[in-house]
Amino acid sequence: MTNSTGTTFLPDKKAENHFYNNLFWRSQWLMFCTSYTKQQAVTFSWVLMPYLEKIYGKDTPEFYDAMLRHQDFFNTNVTAAPFIFGMVTSMEAENKANGIDPKSIGALKSSMMGPLAGIGDSLVSNGIRLIATGIAIGFFKQGSWLGPILFMLLLNVPNWGIKWAAGKYGYKLGNNFIVNAMKSGTLNLITKAASILGLMMVGAMSAQYVTFTTSLKIKTAAQTLDLQGIFDSILPDLLPLALVLGCFFYLRKKNKPVRTLVAIVILAFVLTFLGITK
Amino acid sequence: MIMQALAVGLACALVKFGAWWGAMGWDRPMVASTITGILLGHPVEGMTVGAALELVYMGTQSMGGVLPQDYGLGGVFGCAFAILATAKPSVAVALSIPFSMLGTLIYDLFKFWATSLITRFQKHLEDHQIGAFKRLWFTQATVYLTMYFLIGFISILLGTNAIKALVNNIPTAVMSSLTVAAGMLPALGMALLMITLWDKKLAPYFFIGFGLVAFFKGTLIEIAFLGAAIAVLAIIGQLTNHKTDKVAATTEDATTSEEEDFYND
């Protein structure tokens, strides 16, 4: 959908940029007022409010119809959401100009929110967040200001960059974009690259930050056997690796994280009281 | 104590604001702890305790609107007690756990209230009262932040002395056990992350990352650098494969190829 309506809703370049910026800031509030029955629905309509006012006119019945239309259940990833806001605004403008079936706007929302939540959650929460944490946490540990500064930048520059661009392209492309752009599968490959990097960081952090050594020394007549020294000569950080993999397989057997947490604490107490760790 | 209680209350509200507004990640325990440390006048301690807390909660994240454990509140209270009750980081980790569980309960209560407002929002729109709709929206946002402020304020005002007494009377054997546990607990965070990232085909990358630290003592920045290059290397092959696949697919009959694709790896 090209915006034949662009002339009325966004007459010039300046109005366009103002809309992208304004949408970016308003969409930051999406999580507020999340409910059990409709999740982000109320704030979804709250974000759109000024644009719908501009399209349909303040306090007009059409404006209230549009607001009510957007009270339907909505839930997606916050970073990816502006894409849907952009698309919906462009369709609402199209509706005002040429009259489309308003049901198609709702259908588009409900078909897009799941996929975008999936992509956003895995890319931002598992990918970018993890990499930013891995890089910054060492500085936090040293008590260096570089830690919080780096973490905020590494997390939020991509996060906010995606948000701003998503709103713009969502609006520009209307609802045609998916058929053209999404079949390429490029986004899946980006997610895969993020997973690879993420797994490497998890491996690295397992070695770096899990502390688990034994102080056990076995005394024989001839010599004292230092167990940890033997482990170190085979594979440094052997015990932390075993512990991480142990937790992983325990969790895979559908055990709850809280139960695993309690198990680790009990294990720590038992091992310390037996004098195996210290 | 009233100033400290105000500071922690403010920290709770700020952390909850930055968790939702723009998804800035202020609820990550290391950030939450740093914010608390700054407000209590001990920023460096906030960061170091934050690192210990982050390692435990790293694998926990909110997904699909479900908050499994309130790691943000865990971060604030872990740090607050480390500073105000002079608890060691290992004890701070242990103290943060009950608060992270309490946090999910409080969030559920808020969400129940927000759910009860839905019909009122709807009614304001049906009555064409956009002003009332806006006011109600600002009310719920204000209640959300005020509620977390009060939780921080009241807990510190009433709870700190009890926690202090507890921390000062921990026997040495228990203390060293807690230190061992704090060293071991990051394994849970790592394992939780692996659950979400795991793919048999990608497993070697975990061991590459592990080996780079275990054998070569690489820093995480060095590994992120190498890792980014390796990740690009790994998808470049597929990017080109992908293009040839698409060319091949268009020549086939679309319906039979979908069925074949279903059974073939």
Next chain:
Amino acid sequence: MIKMLRIDDRLIHGQVAVTWSKQLAVNRIIVVSDSISQDPIQVSALKMAAPEGIKAFILPVDKAAKMLNDPRADRLQVLLVMNNPVEVAQLLSELTTQPSVLDVANYGRVAGIEGRHKITDTVYLSDDEVTIFKTMATKGSHFIYQPLPNDAVKSVDELLEG
């Protein structure tokens, strides 16, 4: 084998794509719906939402049943995602091997909760839909309620009684 049939209004989203697909170690996700499989926009959006390494298919009920009943499907690890109880009942009656787990996670909120009974926080059923679930139960298809792997398992049969 079909590791799970999940009823979810939001189809493939974070809980499904990230959490359950790893937990169940599946290599196929099939969204079964007569209407969605006809809509190219939704089909491509859903395919994109599937995680790397897992193939996603969006199929009408009859075709899904036919493909799953093929012996070649036995060695695949499949997760079915659906959003319509009527189609669920139809698919289950056409399948020769039943899914290992039947899970209703999110239902009724997208279509609107007016006129629906609250079964759990995320499941709302109309009278007709309650009947469908009860009928399926008499035929041996017992549903559980478990949105995420770490959530406690609840029996839908019991939730409908109580």
